Amino acid sequence: MLTCKQASELISQSLDRSLTRSERWSLRFHLLICVACARFNRQLASIQAVMNKWLSDTEQDEHLQLPLQAKLRMTQALESEIAASRRRP
Amino acid sequence: MSNQTPHDWLNEHGDYLYRFALARLRDAHLAEDAVQETLLAAIQSRTYEGKSAPRTWLTGILKHKIIDLIRKQSREKPSEDLSQTVADEGVVDEFFNESGHWADRPQAWAAPDDELEQKQFLVILQNCMDRLPKKLSRLFLMRDIFEDDNQAICKELEISPTNAWVMLYRARMGLRKCLELHWLET
Known part of the structure; x- marks a missing residue:
């Protein structure tokens, strides 16, 4: 039998790795009988979902651009790197 | 190598790479550094063979640069x-x-x-x-x-x-x- 502490650890890890078959079964059983852990499970899932959505929204946000200064600096850095790589065999 | 130049990478994917890095590093300067290092590494590696889209390839390099920056920072600040x-x-x-x-x-x-x-x-x-x-x-x-x-x-x-x-x-x-x-x- 899992304790709530062990169950909460597995719930968190299930978001980061695949649980083994026996971990899955003992967690599933625990979640059937434990309201608090079932709630914890849903809450972690919703935190993760909001985070994932925020990351992908940020990645697609066209208003968020490299500052012009940085772009100019990078253009120069690229120039010198290209020149240097031409000199290399 | 595709016929894209490193300047095309910057123009077409620079903003995307920046947003990707900024979301995870939450620091504009670090994010700029990560993008620059990515583009320089891309020139050096010359491994792009057109198997994946340039953006996917560059994002793959960027991920490692983000990890690099975090490792360097954690060396400087033991609390992190x-x-x-x-x-x-x-x-x-x-x-x-x-x-x-x-x-x-x-x-x-x-x-x-x-x-x-x-x-x-x-x-x-x-x-x-x-x-x-x-x-x-x-x-x-x-x-x-x-x-x-x-x-x-x-x-x-x-x-x-x-x-x-x-x-x-x-x-x-x-x-x-x-x-x-x-x-x-x-």
């Missing part, structure tokens, strides 16, 4: 050193009693439903993230990079996968508790 985790072992135990039951049972929340609620929830989540120890919030933000290739990344960060799972667990415990306090109030 991801490999130093043993000292604060007791932190999570406050959530459970000795028999492993919840000390405070998680309270019910209303899940954020519509767009406005999701926005409010996100603001609180970000504030909660700022209250976490920095190394925990860092790792939590990089979780998806870590998921791609956790062996290699743990090696670069000098942590074990087990250690990383423990830190992500602590991050989530802290975030959840903080959301419980502040999201329930709204």
Whole structure:
């Protein structure tokens, strides 16, 4: 039998790795009988979902651009790197 | 090599790479550095063979540059050193009693439903993230990079996968508790 502490650890890890078959079964059983852990499970899932959505929204946000200064600096850095790589065999 | 020049990479993908890095590093200067290092490394590696889209290829390099920057930072600031985790072992135990039951049972929340609620929830989540120890919030933000290739990344960060799972667990415990306090109030 899992304790709530062990169950909460597995719930968190299930978001980061695949649980083994026996971990899955003992967690599933625990979640059937434990309201608090079932709630914890849903809450972690919703935190993760909001985070994932925020990351992908940020990645697609066209208003968020490299500052012009940085772009100019990078253009120069690229120039010198290209020149240097031409000199290399 | 495709007929794209490194300047095309910057013009077509620079902003995207910047946003990707900014979301995870939450620091504009570090994010700029990560993009620049990525483009320079891309010139040096000359491994692009057109098998994947340039953006995918560049993002792959960027992920490693982000990890590099975080490792360098953690060297400079020991309090943010991801490999130093043993000292604060007791932190999570406050959530459970000795028999492993919840000390405070998680309270019910209303899940954020519509767009406005999701926005409010996100603001609180970000504030909660700022209250976490920095190394925990860092790792939590990089979780998806870590998921791609956790062996290699743990090696670069000098942590074990087990250690990383423990830190992500602590991050989530802290975030959840903080959301419980502040999201329930709204």
